[in-house]
Amino acid sequence: MANRASKSQASIVEVATLADVSTATVSRVLSGRRTKDDEIAARVRKAAAELNYSVNYAASALRSDVTNTIGLVIPTASDNFSAGLLDALEPIVDDDSRQLLLGIGADEATQIDRIDALCSRKVDGLIAVTSAGADLSRVFDKYADTIPIVQVGGRQRSFRTNMVSIDENTAMEAIIRHLAEQGVHSVAYLAGKEVSFESAELFAMFHTQVRAAGLTTDSDWNRFGDRTVSRGFDCTIRLFGERGHPDAIVCADDTIAFGVMMALHALGMNVPEDIKVVGYNDSPIASASLPTMTSVRPPYAQIVSESLRLIESGPGHPSHVSLPPQLVVRVSSTRR
Amino acid sequence: MANRASKSQASIVEVATLADVSTATVSRVLSGRRTKDDEIAARVRKAAAELNYSVNYAASALRSDVTNTIGLVIPTASDNFSAGLLDALEPIVDDDSRQLLLGIGADEATQIDRIDALCSRKVDGLIAVTSAGADLSRVFDKYADTIPIVQVGGRQRSFRTNMVSIDENTAMEAIIRHLAEQGVHSVAYLAGKEVSFESAELFAMFHTQVRAAGLTTDSDWNRFGDRTVSRGFDCTIRLFGERGHPDAIVCADDTIAFGVMMALHALGMNVPEDIKVVGYNDSPIASASLPTMTSVRPPYAQIVSESLRLIESGPGHPSHVSLPPQLVVRVSSTRR
DNA sequence: GTGAAAGCGCTAACAT
DNA sequence: ATGTTAGCGCTTTCAC
Numbered sequence: 001m002a003n004r005a006s007k008s009q010a011s012i013v014e015v016a017t018l019a020d021v022s023t024a025t026v027s028r029v030l031s032g033r034r035t036k037d038d039e040i041a042a043r044v045r046k047a048a049a050e051l052n053y054s055v056n057y058a059a060s061a062l063r064s065d066v067t068n069t070i071g072l073v074i075p076t077a078s079d080n081f082s083a084g085l086l087d088a089l090e091p092i093v094d095d096d097s098r099q100l101l102l103g104i105g106a107d108e109a110t111q112i113d114r115i116d117a118l119c120s121r122k123v124d125g126l127i128a129v130t131s132a133g134a135d136l137s138r139v140f141d142k143y144a145d146t147i148p149i150v151q152v153g154g155r156q157r158s159f160r161t162n163m164v165s166i167d168e169n170t171a172m173e174a175i176i177r178h179l180a181e182q183g184v185h186s187v188a189y190l191a192g193k194e195v196s197f198e199s200a201e202l203f204a205m206f207h208t209q210v211r212a213a214g215l216t217t218d219s220d221w222n223r224f225g226d227r228t229v230s231r232g233f234d235c236t237i238r239l240f241g242e243r244g245h246p247d248a249i250v251c252a253d254d255t256i257a258f259g260v261m262m263a264l265h266a267l268g269m270n271v272p273e274d275i276k277v278v279g280y281n282d283s284p285i286a287s288a289s290l291p292t293m294t295s296v297r298p299p300y301a302q303i304v305s306e307s308l309r310l311i312e313s314g315p316g317h318p319s320h321v322s323l324p325p326q327l328v329v330r331v332s333s334t335r336r
Numbered sequence: 337m338a339n340r341a342s343k344s345q346a347s348i349v350e351v352a353t354l355a356d357v358s359t360a361t362v363s364r365v366l367s368g369r370r371t372k373d374d375e376i377a378a379r380v381r382k383a384a385a386e387l388n389y390s391v392n393y394a395a396s397a398l399r400s401d402v403t404n405t406i407g408l409v410i411p412t413a414s415d416n417f418s419a420g421l422l423d424a425l426e427p428i429v430d431d432d433s434r435q436l437l438l439g440i441g442a443d444e445a446t447q448i449d450r451i452d453a454l455c456s457r458k459v460d461g462l463i464a465v466t467s468a469g470a471d472l473s474r475v476f477d478k479y480a481d482t483i484p485i486v487q488v489g490g491r492q493r494s495f496r497t498n499m500v501s502i503d504e505n506t507a508m509e510a511i512i513r514h515l516a517e518q519g520v521h522s523v524a525y526l527a528g529k530e531v532s533f534e535s536a537e538l539f540a541m542f543h544t545q546v547r548a549a550g551l552t553t554d555s556d557w558n559r560f561g562d563r564t565v566s567r568g569f570d571c572t573i574r575l576f577g578e579r580g581h582p583d584a585i586v587c588a589d590d591t592i593a594f595g596v597m598m599a600l601h602a603l604g605m606n607v608p609e610d611i612k613v614v615g616y617n618d619s620p621i622a623s624a625s626l627p628t629m630t631s632v633r634p635p636y637a638q639i640v641s642e643s644l645r646l647i648e649s650g651p652g653h654p655s656h657v658s659l660p661p662q663l664v665v666r667v668s669s670t671r672r
Numbered sequence: 673g674t675g676a677a678a679g680c681g682c683t684a685a686c687a688t
Numbered sequence: 689a690t691g692t693t694a695g696c697g698c699t700t701t702c703a704c
Contacts, residue, residue, distance in 0.1 A: 011696095011697060011698085012697065012698065012699095013697080021674080021675085022674065022675045022676075023675090023676095023697090023698080023699090024674070024675060024676080024677095024699080024700080025673085025674060025675075027698070027699060027700085028673090028674090028699090031699085033699095034673080035673080036673075040673090040674090054456040055697085055698075056398070056458075056696085056697050056698070057394075057456075057457055057458075057698095058393075058394045058395075058397035058398040058403065058458070058696085058697080058698090059394075059398050059680090059696070059697035059698040059699085060697080060698055060699075061394035061680095061698090062392070062394040062395050062398050062679095062680050062681065062682085062696090062697080062698075062699095063679080063680050063697080063698045063699045063700080064680085064698080064699055064700085065680085067394065069437075076419075076423055077413055077418075077419040077420075077422035077423050077426075078416075078419040078420060078423055078620060080414075082413075083412075083413040083414040083419055084413075084414060086413035086438075086440070087412055087413050087414055087440060090413075090438065090439070090440040091440070091446075094439065094449075094450065094453065097453070099437050099453065099454070099457060100437065100438045100439075101405075101435050101436065101437060101438075102422075102426065102436045102437075102438045103426070103430070103436075104422070104423060104426040104427070110427075113430075114430065117430065117433070117435065118435070120390040120393075121393055121435060122392075122393075122394070228624045229621065229624040229625055229626065230624060230625075230626050233626050255620075255621075255624060259624075259626070262598060262601065262626065265598065265601060265602060266601060284414060284591075285565065285591075285621070288564045288565040288566060288591065288595075289565055289566075290565065290566055290569055290595070290598065347680095347681060347682085348681065348682065348683095349681080349682095357690080357691085358690065358691045358692075359681090359682075359683090359691090359692095360683075360684085360690070360691060360692080360693095361689085361690060361691075363682070363683060363684095364683090364689090364690090367683090369683095370689085371689080372689080376689090376690090391681085391682075392680085392681050392682070394680085394681080394682090395680070395681035395682040395683085395696090396681080396682055396683075397682090397696095398680090398681080398682075398683095398695095398696050398697065398698085399681080399682045399683045399684075399695080399696050400682080400683055400684080400696085401696085
């Protein structure tokens, strides 16, 4: 508010002068590295506020090797999971008066490049959402004992980094149990194509859970394929050209489920009365569809808090955390 | 590749020693601030590579006041426009061996907070996608003559920052001309609700262009509302309960258009034979829908290059650039 | 608990 | 064109 606003920027020296203490004291008070909270502390804070002081992060980083930045690498921002994670991570990072450095890389080479760039900026921690099939173990190992790294999802290839994965098995179990409770007897599964979140493993889990719940499925119903609306549409049309059809269709992505619902509509079938549909990833489309779609919500908040906790614990003690997603039950799967 | 890999990090002094030159020369060579490219330059680069040297950005920033970072503030990552911009911006920033600092803020207070945080980090430039109705003029003005700021979209409230806006009028003209060419006579418009990209102005442009092209519309057809699938669905159902209906429906967002297409399907109408549909923002859903959807693609690449160009020109010379989006013609609007 | 002073790694000014 | 040197603003010993 002062009239010196146009002056470049107040430094710690000016604050110290105004508060009539040493720069060391200012530094200690402002960074909370001081025991008492007495009159001196108040004076320092007052002076800092008056001068509209904020630390010079470059100087601070140079001296202390703490940059107050967290690096995040994602395959693309136009992906529900990455976007959801970004939205969940940013406020937490920022509330800690840290800053988020973002790297985007779809292929292995670009991801490696971004991780290199971020690490040479000396981020205090790195979170990487690995894309389908990328092998980042070498670059991870390169920095593993300098910077705490957290790999989110994907296949773990480096055992020197932390890993936060999503417990898809629990999710699948929740889906199947929920469907069984709604009176479903037979289920189809439209899997994803990419290896990213282990489509194949999910597929295996589906079979296990279906059997465990005493439901039935048919190998002709279940196919791998793209995560697109038209794929869901096509598969469903084909499904109903065959002899029998399931009571429910579980999809590896909301987009597929959306195509399924469109096709069912076209076929004159009602969701959820005639057939139930479950999506995956709880994208905006799930709550916007008609009827609203039951989906599986990745545990964004927990992924973020666990990742930051692992980063806090520093490099060199890699551990693996598996988090259960949440089944968001909406209209498309409920008995009416 | 050297066996000294585990050693913390090579500094410029070690590079200088190995290359047998001064640190100043190393700095000059590596930053390209040197005229000749002789044997000395080669020696320096070789030494740097051998020691796996990379500059300490904190030290560099402290000394030179250039941080090699660009700040970006968006309302949310779960928004097609912001995600598209992010994906377009990141590689360009990175290729320049700069880094992207991201701030996310949905409401005015949070946006201001993020802009403050980024600017006190002394980013070399700030790009802000302003959210609906937020007034950021004060915080913009606070930094306007220190840091080059580019406002993308939204309503311009500060005339001390650069502005990159999307020429919606040209987009609307292209849509209406295209529809007229496809034999359309009457058009409905489902507008957005939020003030963000000037729904009202777009609405006015729609009327202007419809009249200019000699087409007709009906005030009962055109409504403001949410950018959701169900809104598009409901509006369409209601539309066809009335006496007449249009040959085409233009929507302020792909999501709305998607709901429209679902409703038309339910009503037994064929797109594009019976009625044509045009969306907006060219989200992934536009190319994944059935039939594929004609939409308007924001000029991401141009927004990015213009923004960076304006940042390059430094603070204090605010200018306004308006960029025409591209009409992506797909099946939903073409004569068959 | 506080202050004085060293120095993080780099670049810009100045001198050669 | 290159080298020498000061110093960016901060944190952290080290004294007291």
